[in-house]
Amino acid sequence: MDRELAELPPALRWREWMLRVEAVIFAAAEPVSREALARVVGRDCSIDLLIDDLRAELRDRSYEIVAVAGGWQHRSRSAYASAIRASQTSTRNAAPVMSDFEAMVLMAIAYFQPITRGDLSKIFGKEVSRDTIASLRNASFLASGPRSPTPGAPYTYVTTKQFLSAFGMQTLRDLPDIEALEDAGLLSRKEMVEISKYGQDTTDES
Template identity: 75%
Template structure:
C-alpha cells in the first residue's frame, strides 16, 4: 500500500511540474520570448555533462521554437569567447576552443573532463572497431595478424569508448563490439562518417606523453547506442 501511495504522489508531482513550467511563454513579447528560450537552452547545455539532444531541448522551449535557429543565435553570441557551442554525438555541447588547450594545460587546473590514457595499440584497436563494427575479438585479431587480448577490450570498455554489440552469426556466437555515443563525444564527432584515422589523431595533438600512449579527452563514462549499435 505504501509503495502504491508513493507512486501516486510521484505521478501527481510530475503532473504538477508539467503545469507549472511554462514552455510557450505566450504572455511575453516575441523578442523577450526568444531571449528566454535562448537562456534556457544555454543553461541546459552548460549544465549537462554529455551532448544535449534536440529532444531534450524541446522540453524547455515552445512547440513552435526553431531550435536550429536558436542555437545559431547562441553561437553568434559566443564569437570572440574562449568557448563555443559545437554539434557532437547527435547533440550540442559547450567546449573550450582548441586554441586555448595549451593555456588550460599550463594552468594545471582540474577540468571537468575525465582523462583516459590509451596505448597506441589500444588506439589502433579502437579505430578498427569503429571502422569494422560490429566486429568480434577474433576478427580484430585476424585484422592485426596477432591476438587482441581481452585486457585491451576491457580497457576500451572501462573508458566508455566501446560496448558489446549483437552476437555474431559465426560458430559459437561470440560477442561483437561497437563504439558508443561517448566515443563520438570524446573525439568531437557528429557521426561515424567523421571518423578519424590514427594519423589524424597525431595531427590533432591527441597523441601525447610517453611514446606509446595516446591521451584522449573524455567527458564521462557512458555506454550508449551509436547509429543503431546496441550496448550492454
C-alpha cells in the same frame, strides 16, 4: 514550467528561450539532444536558430557550443587547449589516456563494427587481449554488439555515443578516410574488405 511564454513580447520570449537552452547545455554532463532542448522552449521554437544565435554570441569567447554525438555540448576552443593543459586543471570532458595500441584497436572497431575480438586479432596480426577491450569499455568507448553468426557466437563490439563525444564527432560518417590509414600501414586492405563485408552482413541481420 511555462514553455510558451505567451505573455512576453517576441524579442524577450526568444531571449528567454536562448538562456534556457544555454543553461541546459552548460549544466549537462553529456551532449544534449534536440528532444531534451525542446522540453524547455515553445512548440514552434526553432532549436537550430536558437543554437545559431547562441554561437554568434559566443564567437569572441574561449568556448563554444558544438554538435557532437547527436546533440550539443559546451567545449573550450582548441586554440586554448595548451593553456588548459598548462593549468593542470581536471576537465569534465578529458579523454582517458590510451596506449598507442589501444587507440589503434579503438580505431579498427570504429570502422569495422560490429566486430569480434578474434577478427581484431586478424587485423593486427597478434592477439587483442581481453584487457585491451576491458580498458576501452571502462573508458565508455565500447559496448557489446550483436552475437557473431560464426561458430561459438562470440560477442561483437561497437562504439558508443561517448566515443563520438570524446572525439568531437556527430556520427561515424565523420571518421577520417580509411584509405589514408591504409597508406600509413595501419590496416591491411585484404582484411579491411573481409571485415567490412562481415560487419555489413551482421548489421543487416540485426
